[in-house]
Every structure is written in structure tokens, then in C-alpha cells.
Amino acid sequence: MTILDQPPVTAASKIFNFPRNAWYVAAWDHEVTAKQPLARTIADVPLALWRNSDGRAVAMADACWHRLAPLSKGKLFGDEIQCPYHGLRYNSAGRCTSMPAQETINPSAIVPSYPVVERHRYVWVWVGDPDLADSGSVPDMHQMDSPDWAGDGETIYAPCNYQLVLDNLMDLTHEEFVHSSSIGQDELSEAEFEVSHDDTHVTVTRWMRDIDAPPFWLKNMRDKFPGFSGKVDRWQIIHFEAPSTICIDVGVAKAGTGAPEGDRSQGVNGFVMNTITPETARTSHYFWAFMRNYRLESQTITTQLRQGVHGVFGEDEEMLAAQQRAIDANPDHEFYSLNIDAGGMWVRRILDRMLQAEGLPAAAAAK
Amino acid sequence: MAVNTQTWWQQGRVVEADDLAEGVRRIVLSPDRPVHATPGTHVDLRLDLDGHVRTRSYSVLRSEDGGRRLTLGVQLAPSSRGGSRHMHGLEVGDVVEMTGPVQSFPLGVGADRYVLVAGGIGVTALVAMADSLRRRGADYTLVLAGRRRAVMAYLEELADTHGDRIRVFVDDEGVRLDVDALVGEIAGGPAPARTEMYMCGPIRLMDAIRRAWVAHELPEPNLRFETFGSSGAWAAEEFVVHLPQHDRSVAVTTDTSMLDALEDAGVDVMWDCRKGECGICQVKVLDVDGRIDHRDVFLSKKQKETNTSLCLCVTRAARGEPERSEPAAVTLHLP
Ligand code: FES
């Protein structure tokens, strides 16, 4: 596909619609159990998530066929879930297996069950056309469960459109203003950056050479190189994969030791793993983790990094919530773009094409 | 994908109509409010049959262009309830009252194997499923059974599309479907407990499959089917319903159901699905003169044998022996 084939996409939609034909993270693997169903709405579809006796994760519509009582409030019995209201039971395919008050089972008694893949410590679901659900197209987040990386993360319930989170992560100059006490520094806005893309990926690369390490990175350097002081070369390489996964290769190395040319041995490297699942047009499940490839044995560092990033992302969360409120309070105002939005605008272009392919408008329906 | 089980009415225009096979009409409708019909969906049509408005269900064979073109396949059934004759008379440009696509026979996800079994015109419910499974790259088999090749719709097209995934059985060519062998093969094959079967066809075929399924100890929830209560053990014939509590008798003609006939006669009865699935229309039987042809899937085999109750929406009575000239009769308890 070349750019010229496409109608021009102009101003950015403020409440961006989301593709349905995509894998979205519904939960961390440990959240989905055989003990009790979990209720979670993914891309506007309320789901009951659970595991059957052979450990397979199941995602079913959270509404009983009979009178639509939420199945997530029901009980699990091995390979079946029982509706909390009149006791209908369903297997993991969503087919009713028992109607307590009659001798047969109504052949239409089925609730939708959605394709599920478990990968990278997450349970991914596909709520779109099941014919297109190819498990090979789950976004690459291999650092999450690779022996070469260690770390952990959390989920933020973000009261904003998912695209606002993507914008936030595709441009990190905001660190200077939102995260000034931890990772922000003046050089971020000053440094040049480069944006590249293909049909499903966008990459934004930024190098800052010979600068002071901000507090977060100074601590990390000292974890690997005790007593370190001095200048560093810092990098941020943002990898977006459609529709909403962003893995950011971040780190610093002792200045002038060849990191920009490929030798990162004199530095510390982390990956900020983010995958954003639209819950509704105005709310999102924001799953993140911070993975590192040094001092893998240290649970202390894992905890410290998780807590550190938790603090940093708390600042983003506050900004995103406030931004969504302001957007809703100013329905007639457009978005404008700055040069720093190039990465985010490529993301929108890719999403816009996915939406077009599904026959959906770029702007989500007003609520 | 959102599954639509809601019934709402709209108008649809006939944009194409032609013969698909002997006695089978292909009708393409273009609805007012197009919605894509997922595999297994049907639409209900409101037909004016001799002054009575009747609702008839037809599987959506194919949904194209986001539901702007919905293809139905309708078999002309001499003993049917009159709907098919009306449908065969439709011409391009005619407008019909129709529902949006209603889903009560959805194709599942995640089974290891799928076996689709179509008897006769039942193929209309399974064409879209087979296409879907093919797109997914799933492991599936499509079994087509019919009386004569000439009456089997879509045979060639399906054979072209699905190649060696298709198995054809034609009675008058001496290649009959051996139900027990088919089900036995599933039971002895790979992943029997993770094989789903979807069937649509005459009730006798479906009963035979159900018996074989149980005999081979395959999990019952994996056997999916759809029936509109339109076939039974006997061809439809006229019969009489006696309602002692109402002090009246109502005749049921070959092209109406007992439920329709009672409603036409002003008797207030409760119903919901009108296709023999839910059991809401169940009433007690006081007496039978002739045989009861249940046709529903709500009552169990045992319940049907005792003949103590029946489902008004699909059940018929039959003389049972052709020599008898008196029509059959049932006496119902309708308080
Ligand atoms: S609502 Fe679930 S059994 Fe009635």
C-alpha cells in the first residue's frame, strides 16, 4: 500500500474509534483463574474470563442466553460456568450443557465465546470477525517472558480514549514537563528524532549524547556499575505495533562508549512494555511492564523499578484523565499538531486504515 | 463479534430470483437496514398466506457487501405450510417484510474439528459456515445428503470450493449416508471430544444422528442443530383439535400450524420461539385419535412416547394409516 492510494487523512479525531479485528490484552495471565470468573469489558464487549480444567483461558460474552444475567457473577464447575440466576450451565465453547428445569436443552442456547491466545504473560482476545483471528498476529512483546529479561508491571485503568495513551507514548518530550523529577530533562525536547513506519509499525528514535543522567537512570547505572558518575548517552526507541502495543527500548550508557553505534555493554537497557486495550471509547485498560536485561537475579531491582515506573505513570494517568475531561468539555475544538506528534500521527494513519478496512468511521460514536 | 438474537422488522427488496436446483429457488434480498449476517443466521419473513399473516424462517445462505445482499434458498415443499409456494412466486422488485439477521445457530470457535451435515435443503444453513471454516483454515468436513442430484442445491459450486472436504450422498444413486458409520468415524477419529457437528435437515435424519451421537458417547453439547419444526414422521395432513374446556373444535389445514389455527379461531395461547425449541407453548393432551407427530426438540424422546403433552407451534396429528378416511384428532387441555 502506498500513501498515494489513500484518501488524505487530515485532522486527528479526538475520540478515536478502535478496530475490532485485532488481538487485545484482556488480562494478565494470573488474573484469569479456574476459581472464579473475571468480568472485563474489551472493545465495548463485556466478557467473563475464566479457565477450564485443562488450563485453557476462556472469554465468553458476559450475559446469559436466558435473561442476560452476567455469567461473571456465576460459579465455575470444571469445564463449565453456571449462570447465577436460574442455573443454566455452559461449556467453554459457550454451548449450554444443562437446563435444570427440563429434560432437553434448547438448541439455540449458546452464548458467544471468543478466540483467545495466551502469550507474553497476557490473555489476548479477539472480539471481531473470528474468521480473521490468526494467532500469528499477536503483537510481539517477547521481552515479557524471555529468560534474557526480568521485570514486572501493573494495569492502569485510564479514564480516556486509548489513542490519547498512544499519543502520550509516541512522543516522550512530555517527560520534561510531566516527569521532571524522575526521567525528564531539557535535552529531550532539544534532541532530534527520526520516524519510520510500515503498514503496521511505527518507530521513533531519539538519541541524546553526552548528557547528565536523570535520577531514575543514574540509579539504574549504579545498580549495574556501582559508584558510577559522569556523562551518558541516552536513547529512546519507540516501537509501535498495530493496533495498540508500544514497546520502548530505553537506556543510557557511559558517554562515548559506542552505544549509538551498537555497543551497549557499558550501559543499562530496559524495555517499557505497553499495550492499551480500549474498554469503551472513553476508557482504557493500560497494561504495562518494565523489563531489564541486567541484574536479572535481583527481585529487589524488579520491585524498585516497578514502583518507580508506577510513580511515573501515575503522573501520566492524571494528565490523561484531565485531558479527556477537557476534550469532553470542549466538543467544538479541534486538535492541532506539533512536529513532535509525527509518530502519533503515523499511528493514527495506520489505525484509520484498519478502521476503513472494517467499514468503521475514524471517530467513535458520540455517547 | 456481536451476536444478534434480536428480532426487528424492515423491508427487503427482491433483487434476484432464479432456480438453484429442481424445486429450489434462490432469492436475493436487499434489506432497508443492512446488517452483515454471520454464518448460521436466519431471517423471518412475514407472508400473507390466503389472508393470514404468517411468519416463516429462512436461513441466510450468504451475506454479501455488509448484508446489502442476503441470499436465501427456498425449497418448494408440496406439503409445507404454504410459505414456500408464496416464496417461489416472488419476482425481482417485490418487497417483503423481513427481520434483520437473527442468530440462533452460531458457528463456534476453537474446536479441533468440525463436521457439517446437510440433509436436502438444510444445506442453506451450512454454506456460510463451510466458507467461514475454509477461511479460518480449520479442519472441517461438509457432508451433503439428498434424494436426487437434481434437487440438491449448490452441489457443484460447493464441490468446487471445498474440494476433498466435501462428501456427497445421493439416495437414488445408491450412495446413501450411513449415519452410524459417519458418527462412528468421528468417535474413532482424532479429538472426538473436541469435534463439533452442525446439522440441518429433515427431522428423521437429525434424530438418527442424535441417536448415533449418544450411542457413541460423544459429548451432547458438541452436536448443534437447527430445525424450524417443518418436517416430521408423516407428511402434513389436515386434522382436528378438540378443546373441551372451550367447548369447540378447530380444523388445522395442511398449510397452517396448530398454533396458527387456534389463534385464528380466537383462542389465546402462549408462545415464544414458534419453532419447537422453548416449550412455552406446551399443553396437556387428553386424547388422541390417530398419531401425534411431535416435530419439536423440546420434549425428550421419553416424553414424546407418553404423549401426555405437545408443543402447539410445530406438532401435528396424522391418521397414521393411509386407508383411514377420517382425519386425525387431538383433544387438548386448555384451561
Ligand atoms: S438468566 Fe441465566 S439462567 Fe436465567
Ligand code: FES
Ligand atoms: S413456541 Fe417455543 S416450542 Fe412452541
Ligand SMILES: [Fe+2]
Ligand atoms: Fe509519560
